[in-house]
Amino acid sequence: MTRRPVLATLCLSLSLLAGCGTAPPLRHMAPAEVPPARIERAADGVTYSTTLSVLTYNIEGLGWPAKSDRKDDLARIGAHLAALRTAGKAPDVVLFQEVFSGAAKRAVRATGYPAMVPGPSRLTPHVRMFPERLPGHANPRRGEVGLRLTGSGLVIASAFPVMETRKQAYGRRSCAGIDCLANKGVLLARIAVPGVPVPVDIYDTHMNSRLASRSPAARNLEAHARQAIEASAFISASHDKSNPIVFGGDFNMRQSQGRWENFTRYQQMTLVHRACIEPQSGCDVRMSWDDDEPWVDTQDLQFFESGEGVEIRPIRVEALFDGRPGSPVLSDHDGFLVTYRLTWRNGGS
DSSP: OOOOHHHHHHHHHHHHHTTTTOOOOOOOGGGGGGOOEEEEEEETTTTEEEEEEEEEEEEEEOOTTOOOOOOHHHHHHHHHHHHHHHHTSSOOOEEEEOOHHHHHHHHHHTOOOOOOEEETTTTSOOOOOOOSOOSSSOOGGGTTTOOBOOOOOOEOOOOOOOEEEEEOOOTTTTGGGGGGGGOOEEEEEEEEOOTSSSOEEEEEEEOOOGGGSSSSSSHHHHHHHHHHHHHHHHHHHOTTTTTEEEEEEEOTTOHHHHHHHHHHHHHHHHEHHHHHHHHOOOOOEEEEOOSOOOGGGEEEEEEEEOSSEEEEEEEEEEEEEBBBBTTTSSSSEEEEEEEEEEEESSSSO
16 A cells, blocks of 8 residues: 555644644624615616625635645735725635635735634534445545544635624535535525625635545435535525525536436525526626536536525626736635626615
8 A cells, every 4th residue: 555645634634633723714893894885776766676796715725744835925915805895806705725724814814804704614513414434434534534634725805894703614514525624515694785784694614625536436425415415404494584695615516427317306496507608697797608508617606595674696707816917816716706696676765
């Protein structure tokens, strides 16, 4: 047996532990920091609307020795988003993934968002939905040691107040390979958008990887399927049906038909890509979509659903941190930015 898998796992373990001494980003918004409402009233006098922009971004926040050159780019991510905020061009909400290292946590804080909530920590209790073992055998050389070395790496940052937050870690028998070293899960931030009669429930997740997990295909496929079920159950239990909902993150479903089939079996929200690809949608697509199913080419997705009294629909999609002028590539993921329109009747300011 080669020592390479053992050494690789040890390196990643050290990388994850490198951020443990830095507290996760947490910031409570002061009342004076709440921005004014940006409400539009339609000609009928009873229909009101506003916009909400949501960015999902995996910042590749692993530290040394798994990643030895991330400190500067992570700092640039924080500075770039802070500059966008100063210019009034930043997303209203950012769903971060892979905020593991100390440098990654400092970068998220440096963005200047007045409200921040972290996802499951290393010690957050996990859900116990699946007592059965995954296919195959646990392998400590792949990181399947039954021990979480770090938290989920999830953070939601908001320009608006967070009224409530909940989090849940995926089950110990719902992870495969190196992913088991992190306490991955789902994070809810219930956000009060100024002037909107109900809050918006925004969820962030990072699901089990495929090839990067270094686990057999059948094993990581079943782990992903279990996480899809657990995420759906968490959302069902925590979501207020009066509220619109956005569910974003790194879903790790790129080029995997099996993962898509499992996920969509349990999650009925509308995929932004599917909505915006329809010609009659009125959605302004500012990205390069090369085929009829552009969602299979990316890990970074957003889903949405209207509330009982407030409708939500995407009106613009675009990439951020994608290499265009003024939008530098600073991670192994591009940012995926969606602007939604919220609409309701008999309300507003």
